[in-house]
Amino acid sequence: MGAFADRLAAAVRRHGPLCVGIDPRWESLPAAVRASVAHLPPPEQPGAAFEAFGRRVLELVRPHAGVVKPQAAFFEQAGPAGLAALQRLMTAAKELGFVTILDAKRGDIASTAAAYADAAFGPVWDADSLTINPYLGRDAVEPFLTAAQAAGRGVFVLVRTSNPGAGLFQDLVCDGQPVYRHVAAAVAEWNAATLGGCGLGDVGAVVGATHPAELRELRAALPDVWLLIPGYGAQGGTAADVKAGYRADGLGAVVNSSRGVTFPFKPDDASWESAVVAAAARAASELRE
């Protein structure tokens, strides 16, 4: 219990709260990276380029971040070569000492959820943690919790997402509270059984940086829950917006930036690597303050 929470705490103490999202887009990649795969058959080019780019990004951001979050959709889009790239990047991230969040937003009936969980935490993806969608209910979430606990891993449950349309269902008031507060209450219950030495547990909550009022409210309601806060950077969330996500001890939140850190350049910019380093350094310092 708490194995994942404690690993995350160690990473955040060492490197600060920045989580770098790896969401590669073929059209945004540096021209040099695309050229380096031009000899391959076209269906294999995006996957190979994603791997080369992702590996370099991991090395470049290493001094500034202890957590990475590859988003599976972008790799799936690149077909089998993309999935192979994702698998190798997950391994590379672990070898570099990052805590990994596999962002696949899984959720299904219990028997299928068990297969998703087995895939995420088993030897293939070997993720430290996985994002999950709780919409199907308790029996659909529990297989992820069981598998995560058995393997010393964690999950991040979608609670209040960063997208503009998040309120359509999440804000509906039912039994006197918005739906996202009901989800938060369930997260608190699931997390309570998993606390580690750092005082936080293995069942985290996803709360968007774009909703600072809800972030403040959820930080108070979930004092021992790790928050994964996306929406900082490209979606408009600022360092001031995410401030309410941290606990007084500075732990409790990891703040994700994907495009803001990994694509701060135009494809034909030869100095893209220094742009990535500068963006990671800037985000890390802003978030630490």
Ligand SMILES: O=C(O)c1cc(=O)[nH]c(=O)n1[C@@H]1O[C@H](COP(=O)(O)O)[C@@H](O)[C@H]1O
């Ligand atoms: O679970 C997530 O990571 C997530 C939840 C959410 O509410 N909003 C959100 O943007 N995300 C993910 O966080 C990343 C945000 O990317 P950028 O907007 O480029 O920083 C993407 O991978 C999204 O899929």
